[in-house]
Amino acid sequence: MRPSAFKLHAQLAADTFMVGDLPLSRLLLMNDARFPWCILVPRRQGLRDLHELDSADGAQAFVEIRQLSMVLLTLSDVDKINVGALGNRVPQLHIHVIARRTTDAAWPDPVWGSGPPRPYAPNDTEALLNNLRATLNLL
Amino acid sequence: MRPSAFKLHAQLAADTFMVGDLPLSRLLLMNDARFPWCILVPRRQGLRDLHELDSADGAQAFVEIRQLSMVLLTLSDVDKINVGALGNRVPQLHIHVIARRTTDAAWPDPVWGSGPPRPYAPNDTEALLNNLRATLNLL
Numbered sequence: 094m095r096p097s098a099f100k101l102h103a104q105l106a107a108d109t110f111m112v113g114d115l116p117l118s119r120l121l122l123m124n125d126a127r128f129p130w131c132i133l134v135p136r137r138q139g140l141r142d143l144h145e146l147d148s149a150d151g152a153q154a155f156v157e158i159r160q161l162s163m164v165l166l167t168l169s170d171v172d173k174i175n176v177g178a179l180g181n182r183v184p185q186l187h188i189h190v191i192a193r194r195t196t197d198a199a200w201p202d203p204v205w206g207s208g209p210p211r212p213y214a215p216n217d218t219e220a221l222l223n224n225l226r227a228t229l230n231l232l
Numbered sequence: 233m234r235p236s237a238f239k240l241h242a243q244l245a246a247d248t249f250m251v252g253d254l255p256l257s258r259l260l261l262m263n264d265a266r267f268p269w270c271i272l273v274p275r276r277q278g279l280r281d282l283h284e285l286d287s288a289d290g291a292q293a294f295v296e297i298r299q300l301s302m303v304l305l306t307l308s309d310v311d312k313i314n315v316g317a318l319g320n321r322v323p324q325l326h327i328h329v330i331a332r333r334t335t336d337a338a339w340p341d342p343v344w345g346s347g348p349p350r351p352y353a354p355n356d357t358e359a360l361l362n363n364l365r366a367t368l369n370l371l
Binding site: 141142143144146148151152154155156158159162163173174175176177178179180181182193200201202203205206 | 280281282283285287290291293294295297298301302312313314315316317318319320321332339340341342344345
């Protein structure tokens, strides 16, 4: 695997804000103010499913899921985290890490298929992006 | 954590067949013939979210997701694997590992919320359970 060959899928780029690069994964924030919804994209070209990561990358993916989850849990009123690697529509491996509130628009259903996204107001995005970058040492 | 204190949540027990115990997780098969749909339940009491596993358990969970995915991919016409840890309704950590076909009842949507399960015919369950047990060395 050559990390240098990594190219983010155009659909993921269109739907998200770039937060920064963790050791394995590019961290993205979905442009949907209904949920604090992040996506980890391991920078390995040509993967679609989670099991295609090798053992070392799989362990690192878990570490990054955990670090990101801990940050998301510090946001107001977050009750739990949902994690999913689906990739049915976008054929590049990406791992959803989503902060859920029992009061959110989809609860207790998954966020996928819960209706159209509600884009962030610009100031809200900046605050959340800076929070994520600061707490994950991406500044 | 004391593995000996592990007790499977009643809802998971009611919805599934027991396949066997991998080193970390109890492996279950959802009683829904629409999808080859397995669930890994790490035998650690009191966990709800994936990030609550420690690093060693997280790495082992990844190994078990990968082993199980490779077995599911040998079933007929399977196109890809979906992995998810949601736990919004059942508050015990469990990891869905689902074989998806582009012809299945939910494609390309997630399986959750795709309507009522279709229980297996008894003979079909036995064949699939034995296949899983044999290929995962659970016999």
